[in-house]
Amino acid sequence: MRQVHIRVDDELYNELNSYSEKNELSMQDCVREAVAYYMSDVKKKKNTGKEKKFTFIDLFAGIGGMRIAFDRAGGQCVYSSEWNKYSQQTYFANFGEQPEGDITKVNAEDIPDHDILVAGFPCQPFSIAGVSKKNSMGRATGFEDKTQGTLFFDVCRILKEKRPKAFMLENVKNLCSHDKGRTFQVIRESLDELGYEIFYKVLDGQNYVPQHRERILIVGFDRERYGDKIDFEFNLTPRVPKPVMRDILDEEVADKYTLSDKLWTYLQNYAAKHRAAGNGFGYGIAPLDGVSRTLSARYYKDGSEVLIAQEGKNPRRLTPRECARLQGFPDTFKIPVSDTQAYKQFGNSVVVPLMGEVAKLIVDEIDRLDKEGAEWKQVI
The missing domain is CATH 1.10.1220 (Arc Repressor Mutant)
Known part of the structure; x- marks a missing residue:
């Protein structure tokens, strides 16, 4: 700085x-x-005025992993939102644009028109009590009743106001089972009520990066615009050959990334304690010719989920640049923040090439639907 x-x-x-x-x-x-x-x-x-295939907005943008994916698919980002100031710094350093802050304080009508809404919204529990009471009284509940007070509500109100052609939402795999399945039920009902045909699937990033990382993607298309012609599938093409850990590692790494004797002893004792109790908790040494565990936002604490073995030394954690590669970010991606913040940011981010593949599928389906609609109008 x-x-x-x-x-x-x-x-x-x-x-x-x-x-x-x-x-x-x-x-x-x-x-x-x-x-x-x-x-x-x-x-x-x-x-x-620059020619682009489509426009999109980047909500809960983090450091811009989704933006890179949709940029590569031919899109132009016309609006972004991210409240964390350190993530804003990284976003600005790489895209030259400052994301708007708290999305809950932004009027939906002030957001630019766009073709695709993209959001990696946080998972929050919904209040079921009020909905159950209205149902018992025979009164209908809408998404505003069911989702108020959650960040998913802000996605819904923007969809309602701007009616983009499509959207893509990303969340943790456990969204489906969160709050005994009620959270995902509310999400599906709310998107359906808004007039969107939705498709969802849990996808693993390990076909694109050397990391086992499962996330649910929810894709939707506007029924008011496209009717019953929508036919979307997650037909992905894995990378060949499949990437492995040694592909993302630096040859020389500073000593500061090697675990101290105290921390390494603690992690070994912690793992032994849980093994004795029949649990699977513990550190993870990543196989050089395989894939790692899931990188998390807590990686900055001890790096325990993804450690690299070193001959004659304690294991080491990944460097921030290696974490970036593990998520599929290009080496040109700038990291202007401290190691601690970088670990949090990459742990919270997405597998960029996987998101890019899904982005292409969404764009292809929009192109097909728009073309069929134009041909139908010509027939009429």
């Missing part, structure tokens, strides 16, 4: 000070955010 000293007049200073207090930001973060938004606007104006 570099420092820039600026002078502002009293009126502008008061405006900045008021904004920083209202949003609980330091003056430094407030000014940085203002400059980032300004530069984002400059870039967007430069990109205006």
Whole structure:
């Protein structure tokens, strides 16, 4: 990070000070955010008019894994939202655009029109009590009743207001069983009520990166626009040859990534304790010619789920760059934050090439549906 000293007049200073207090930001973060938004606007104006196959928005954007996937499929991102300030820094460093902050405070009508909505929304429990009461009284409940107070509600209200041609939502595999299946039931009912035909499947990233990482993808197409002609399948083409761990490792790694004697002893004792109790918990040494366990946001704590064996030394954790590769990010992707923040960010991100394959399938289906619709109008 570099420092820039600026002078502002009293009126502008008061405006900045008021904004920083209202949003609980330091003056430094407030000014940085203002400059980032300004530069984002400059870039967007430069990109205006450039030919793209489709437009999309990037909600709960994280560090932009989904954006890379849909960019590669020929899209133009017209809006992004991410509340975490460190993720915003990484996003800006790589895309030159500052994501808008808290999506719950954004009016849906202010979001630009778009063809595809993309969101990796957090999984939250829904309140079933109020819905059950209304059902017992014979009163219908809509998505606003069922999803209010969750971040999924914000996805729904944007879908309702902007009616994109399609959407893709990403979440953890356990979404299907979360809260005894009620969460996923509410999600399906809400999307159906909004007039979208949905398709979903749990997909594993290990066909594209050397990591066992299962995530559920929910894809939807607008029934009001396309009627009953929608026919979507997750027909993916795995990479050949299948990637393995040694493909993503650096030849030379700093000593700071090697586990200390104290931490390595702790992890071994912890694993032995759980083995004795009949549990499978413990550290994981990644096979060089195989795939690793799932990288998580807690990786910064001890790196235990994905360790690399070293001859004559304690195992080591992955470097942030290796974590980026494990998720399929290109080596040109900039990492402007600390190791701790980088581990959190990549652990929370997506397998980029897997998302890219699904993005292409969505775009192909939209193209097919739009073409059939145009041909049908010509017949009429």
